[in-house]
Amino acid sequence: MIAFEATRAWAEAQDAADPLRDFRADFHIPQHEGRDTLYFCGNSLGLQPKGVRAAIEAELADWSGLAVEAHFRGRSPWMHYHEYVRDAMADVVGAQPHEVVAMNSLGVNLHLMLVSFYRPTAARPAILMEAGAFPTDRYALESQVRFHGFDPSTDLIELEADGTGGTLSMAAIERAIAEHGHRIALIVLPGVQYRTGQVFDLARIVRLGHARGCVVGFDLAHAVGNLPLALHDSGADFAVWCTYKYLNAGPGAVAGCFVHDRHAHADVPRFAGWWGHDKHTRFKMGPHFVPTPGADGWQISNPPILALAPLRASLDVFRRAGMPRLVEKSRRLTTYLDWLIRSRLDDTLDIVTPNDPAQRGAQLSVRVRAGRDAGRALFEYLEGRGVIGDWREPDVIRLSPTPLYNRYSDCLGAVEVIEAWRSQA
Structure with a gap:
C-alpha cells in the first residue's frame, strides 16, 4: 500500500x-x-488523441484522390476497414477477434442483440435488469418486452439497490435469479453502474444465469477501456459498449459488440443486412442471407470510414500502453x-x-x-x-x-x- x-x-x-x-x-x-x-x-x-486528425485526413485524402477505388487501393482499403480495429478491441475486452465487431451505436447494437437473444415464451418471458439503469437500457428492454406482446409491469424484473449509496449487492442478484430464474429469458446488467461507479462480477452473473437457463448479456459502456475484462472467459452470450468514453473515439463514435464464440455459427433470428453476409460471397448479390461467422454476421451496413478512423487512432494508444x-x-x-x-x-x-x-x-x-x-x-x-x-x-x-x-x-x-x-x- x-x-x-x-x-x-x-x-x-x-x-x-x-x-x-x-x-x-x-x-x-x-x-x-x-x-x-x-x-x-x-x-x-x-x-x-492527437493522432485522430491525421487518421481522418488520410481517409479524406484517399476519398479525394481515389474516390470509389479507395475501397481497394487506398492506403488502408475501405473494404476491410472495420477489421483494422478488431484485434486491438478484442485485446481491450478480452475476446477472440472474431467475437467482436465495431458497428452502429450502443443503443442500436443492444436492440440487434435483443432480436437474437431475447426469445421469450409464455412460460419464460421476463428480463432481469437493475432498477435505475441508464435510460438507453431501460427504454430498449421495456420496448422489446412490449414488442413481444408481454407486460413490462410483470415481465421486466428490476433489481432495487440494497447497498450503501445506492449500490446493488451480489447477494441481491443471486436471490433474484434463484427466485425468478425459471421465468427469466434474459439477464442484462452493466459492467459498471453509471451513477455509482460500482463494478459487477460478470463471470459470476453468467454462471448463475446459465445455471437457471437464462441468456446473459451486458452493457459495458462504462467498463470498456476502464477495467480488466475477459469477455470470452466470462461466458457472456453478448455484450455491447460505446467507444467515446474511455476509448476516446469521439462524440457519437462507432460502438462495439461482442458475441460469444459458441454463437458464431448459430442459426438465430437476426435483422440481416448486406454487410453481415458471408464476405466470400457478398458481392455475388444473392437473394438469400448467409451470415458471416462470428460477430461480423450481425453487421447491417458497410463500415463508416470517417467514424472508424478515430477509434483506430485511439486503440493504437491502448496497444502501446x-x-x-x-x-x-x-x-x-x-x-x-x-x-x-x-x-x-x-x-x-x-x-x-x-x-x-x-x-x-x-x-x-x-x-x-x-x-x-x-x-x-x-x-x-x-x-x-x-x-x-x-x-x-x-x-x-x-x-x-x-x-x-x-x-x-x-x-x-x-x-x-x-x-x-x-x-x-
Whole structure:
C-alpha cells in the first residue's frame, strides 16, 4: 500500500515517476484561462488523441484522390476497414477477434442483440435488469418486452439497490435469479453502474444465469477501456459498449459488440443486412442471407470510414500502453483521489462508489452532504475553475481519473478547489 501524502511535491514526484506519464502528450487537453483543465470526465467523453486528425485526413485524402477505388487501393482499403480495429478491441475486452465487431451505436447494437437473444415464451418471458439503469437500457428492454406482446409491469424484473449509496449487492442478484430464474429469458446488467461507479462480477452473473437457463448479456459502456475484462472467459452470450468514453473515439463514435464464440455459427433470428453476409460471397448479390461467422454476421451496413478512423487512432494508444499497465495506474490514481477526499473532505462529501478497488474502476461518484442544491453549486464552482467532472441526477458528481492522461497532481488540484469552495460556502 502506498503511503500517500497530500502535498504538491509528493504528487508531482509520483507523476514524474509514472511509467505512463508520456501518454498524456498524446491527447489534446482543453484549456481554461491559459492552463490545462483538470479533466475528470473521461467516463463521459474521452479526450481527443492527437493522432485522430491525421487518421481522418488520410481517409479524406484517399476519398479525394481515389474516390470509389479507395475501397481497394487506398492506403488502408475501405473494404476491410472495420477489421483494422478488431484485434486491438478484442485485446481491450478480452475476446477472440472474431467475437467482436465495431458497428452502429450502443443503443442500436443492444436492440440487434435483443432480436437474437431475447426469445421469450409464455412460460419464460421476463428480463432481469437493475432498477435505475441508464435510460438507453431501460427504454430498449421495456420496448422489446412490449414488442413481444408481454407486460413490462410483470415481465421486466428490476433489481432495487440494497447497498450503501445506492449500490446493488451480489447477494441481491443471486436471490433474484434463484427466485425468478425459471421465468427469466434474459439477464442484462452493466459492467459498471453509471451513477455509482460500482463494478459487477460478470463471470459470476453468467454462471448463475446459465445455471437457471437464462441468456446473459451486458452493457459495458462504462467498463470498456476502464477495467480488466475477459469477455470470452466470462461466458457472456453478448455484450455491447460505446467507444467515446474511455476509448476516446469521439462524440457519437462507432460502438462495439461482442458475441460469444459458441454463437458464431448459430442459426438465430437476426435483422440481416448486406454487410453481415458471408464476405466470400457478398458481392455475388444473392437473394438469400448467409451470415458471416462470428460477430461480423450481425453487421447491417458497410463500415463508416470517417467514424472508424478515430477509434483506430485511439486503440493504437491502448496497444502501446497496454491494459494491464493502465489498470494498475487507474487503481492507484483512484485510490489516491479516494484517500484525499476521505482525509480532507470527509465533512463535505460522501463517496458513493465502493471503497474496495475490486468493485470500482476509474470513477468516484460523490454526494455533497449539505444536499442537492449544494451539490449543484459545487459542480458549477468546479466548472468555473477548470475542474471538469459531470453531474448525474438527482445529486451525484462523477470524477474519473483516467490513467492515459490524468495525474496525481490533478487529483490533488481538484481536492484543493473543493476545499476552497467549502471555505467560502
